[in-house]
Amino acid sequence: MSQAAKRVATTSVNWQKLSERLTAQHVPELQRLKGLNSTFSGVVNSLPADLPKIDFAALKQKLPTHAALLDSLQKQYESLKIPYGTIPEDYNKEINKWIEYNTARAKLHELKTADGAVEANKVEEKWAKAPPVEHFERQHFVEYFPTLFYDLRYQKRIPDPCEIGLNDTDQLEARFRDYKVLRRADKVDDH
Template sequence: MAGVAKRVATSSVNWAKLGEKLIPEHSAELIKIKSICGTFQSAVSQLPADLPKVDFAALKKEMPAHAAILDSLQKQYEALKIPYGEVPAEYTKEVEKWSEYNNARIQFHEQKVADGLEEAKKVEEKWAKAPPVEHFNRQHFAEYFPQEFYDLRYQNRLPDPCGLGLNENFHLIEERFKDYKVLRRPDKVDDH
């Protein structure tokens, strides 16, 4: 029984530490996994640490016609060694590959957060320098809300009061109407 306790004790999971790392939305999944793991551990703890002993001599006496097959099975059964705690190399490579990918994702996320913090600081500095909203005039609206308000004196854009997205393709509109004449289409016949 000592082998079983040692086997289960070395593979136990620190559920408290795992629970700290998860967000609250995943607590139900953690409880489910914990119960499944507990069921598995209780089943493993009831099993003996070693494979059960088989009396092949008694089997050979009972079935003398199958002595050759029993000899082969005895050799295979005695050669069977199941090492505990060894993971095949292809699985460890797969886990390492996933870990590298996940670490790259974490670094990318941290970089995005750092960039977002820098942008947030710029916005906060911009609004800290802004006058009170009650003192805004037309120039302030164009400066602080360029998406909604525009100043055509210096901005190269079209008035778009309905939000049709005209300024997203401004270069196409500008190219088409650069001389204020509609460009002739080759598929239209000029007969009028």
């Protein structure tokens, strides 16, 4: 086994653990990711661990007019050292920001699911106490379907038969809260 293959083999992904954490709808993406990973691993395993040696002296003899350029390329190529397993600091910062972002997203998702579970329990309790549908009366419709049926005797709602959204905001209530009929000059308030 080549040195590059040993490097990749020691850092492989635990696919079993990853598949346990994902839902069934993500199975195709996981399979695609596994395929991409195996393709990449195959390419890396086929390459040598070190960069190939280039005969710059032979190139300088074949291209004497470009000797200065070849010298510059030789210095850059020989100074190129990429140790395996080290990540540049800039990339580390990006990775850490991404990890923090995803951790915050996961916490938010957990909070939303917990709130959703509480709301679902409330709905289940409400419907567990409900009478059978055959025994529903007018007051039950108001209680169990408040968005469709309403009782104006005790609810602060405006009749909205055309469903234009009069009750979606409190603008009408705020506008007409202190509404008073203007007094007319010809009316006398003496009775």
